Amino acid sequence: MADSVNQKTIAKPSEPARRAVVTGASSGIGAETARTLAADGWGVVALARREDKLKALADSIKAKGGSCEYVVCDITDEGSTNDAVKTIVAEGPVKALVNCAGAAFGKDPVATANLDDWRGMYELNVLGTLRIIQKLLPTLKESEGTVLIVSSTAGIEPYEGGSGYCASKFAERVMARVLRLEQIGEPIRVIDVSPGLVQTEEFSLKRFGGDHSKADSVYEGVPDPLHANDIAESIRWAVDLPDTVDIDSIVIRPRAEGSYTKLYRKK
Incomplete structure (x- = not known):
């Protein structure tokens, strides 16, 4: 995979960078989104719980000429999120909030599902997303900014064993849609x-x-599954459009996946 940082033009030091807050930035889609936005000239504020991962991410971005600061934050915790937002807002306006933080726990049927797994997914995927949006919405409006939520196709089509995760992602997608409706006429985009x-x-x-073994079996035989940089690039494109253009929804799958239950695997 080509180094996306080297393919983009970093904003000149004299130009104030647009600031993007990226949650779940310690790994996966969040980390790649931070790299991609920084390479596109954004000033990134990376949020996650693991400071060692955040520091390594920020250092790697800065080493390539990008702008990245980090704030340790657990969006499932009210105090932690309050402190993080105060720090972020004190440093200047925020142009975009990219909600990448999320997780799936377990793949059990409804009859035997673990309540703690469900609780963990709702606390992170739904309530955590709601919490950080509520706290940053005022400054995002001031900058005519964007709220972007990374949900999942699990929030579009349910599947066996995915009840808890699907329910949380349905809730996240509905949150985005309702927020979009409620903010009509306000200087804010919701994607x-x-x-x-x-x-x-x-x-x-x-x-x-x-x-x-179970984790590897998810991708076994699937030709060219998506990778984090594919999602990060779609995020970069959406937030880079003019402020008056709202991409309500992007559904992105690998070519081999027609739906969760229609997946091509090589024999």
């Missing part, structure tokens, strides 16, 4: 990006509690 099968280093591994 939903719904990825299908994306192969990242942690998503399936976390879902299956660290079981590498």
